[in-house]
Amino acid sequence: MLRPKPVPVTVADIRKNCSQCHLLELCLPFGMTETEINRLEQLIESRRRVLRNKPLYRCGDPFEAIYAIRTGSFKTDVLLEDGRQQVTGFHMAGEILGLDGIGTERHTCNAIAMEDSEVCVIEYRQLETLAREVEGLQHQFHKVMSREIVRDHGVMMLLGSMRAEERLAAFLLNLSHRLSIRGFSSAEFHLRMTRNEIGSYLGLKLETVSRAFSRLQEEGLILVQQKHVKILDLASLQKLVHPLTRHQSGE
Amino acid sequence: MLRPKPVPVTVADIRKNCSQCHLLELCLPFGMTETEINRLEQLIESRRRVLRNKPLYRCGDPFEAIYAIRTGSFKTDVLLEDGRQQVTGFHMAGEILGLDGIGTERHTCNAIAMEDSEVCVIEYRQLETLAREVEGLQHQFHKVMSREIVRDHGVMMLLGSMRAEERLAAFLLNLSHRLSIRGFSSAEFHLRMTRNEIGSYLGLKLETVSRAFSRLQEEGLILVQQKHVKILDLASLQKLVHPLTRHQSGE
DNA sequence: CGCGAGTTTGAAATTCTTCAAGATCGGTGG
């Protein structure tokens, strides 16, 4: 098993972690003051590389830390006893992994790297201690967890009340948005995940995903070639997801 | 609009809130020490009654507090612009509502009482302040949020990779378990929600829910009469949800 | 150049939804 190369992180590197990280406003420190960030940096003891298809953690592992993605991307999934798999999320740089473990002190899902990746390890005990002293950190941490809950509600909406084509459109729009926030093109990108993984996330079989891709292409909304996607008609894609903008239904 | 009766809560009542509440070990204070709980009690300023079918909060409302359910039950839902509804959860005594609002400072779903209910109002700013001083509170609060995330993953699993009958079985088992924790019968109970609401939660149409009920009954697993449910064969129900208990699939 | 993993596409089978008609329940008013 080949290692990519020796980890080139010096102590100096680690110390100036967050303040110089270009992910600052996407990650945990967002909204914190300079001095608050400096304190957060001090508790990030280490980074960890995770090779493609290797787990950052696995379901059942004791929970000790949360992880901020520095580079690369991950999927999280839950396995049913009979082998059925549900992908619960695709995660990219700046996002926080591992929050599922706090409640039971064990991880409740698997986090697998979709490409060679690197994460900042934030030891959880220390994070709690620091959050008691640093108000901004506490607040941001709570926001991160809350947004995760809201994100999950969005996925439920998607799984519970959209049809295949709508689900895929919503998925692509979401990816596009998150990529553009990170400075990548929002109109053209490479999918890191297989049709099967997309299907698992969207509650569809891989063939259905493939057909939905084809249909969106026939309709002229996107251009697909295997894992390469180009968004041609953003407005129509969005209309697919939010069919009509009527007022909220009364009570 | 008739009020149920004047709220009979005195200041004395409020002060001895949590320590004497029979929901103690199901609610936020679980795991906190006596003294820690006393401090938590002091920040619970008020209770609030919510009549059946009335909202505790609505999507878009400014976020100011989280709520611990004292009595009754709620559903939370998200509405799509075109009127489609997704029920994101059914909540009972001891559970915490409103966590969705922290991230955006506005609520992102509706919380509607399914029966006349009462909640403890926990002002969020104050909770954060206290959590910085009281380690046990901080820790419990994080656990509550984390468990909410894990719960949501369970729902995704359900929506994404189970068939109608399995979804309903999982739903009934979950209800049964939560009722038994609260001292109610786990084998026989009354559903507070309509077929339509169950369907929205499970990603099914109400007719499909009804048929799934009938099929489970034909198979001798349950007895249904409208909203009254009796579980006859717990083991088989569980087998439906977890078809075979094999080892975790390797990597 | 061929292999394997991943993808696409077609056709049949299955599951779920839609449409439609009755049945049941709780509450209301005669």
Next chain:
DNA sequence: CCACCGATCTTGAAGAATTTCAAACTCGCG
């Protein structure tokens, strides 16, 4: 007390969407 009403639930049959099964295609890589 009972008939009736609206809301909810059940059931059937037809239709639509998704899945399953099967085969062929593409692409990167050794």
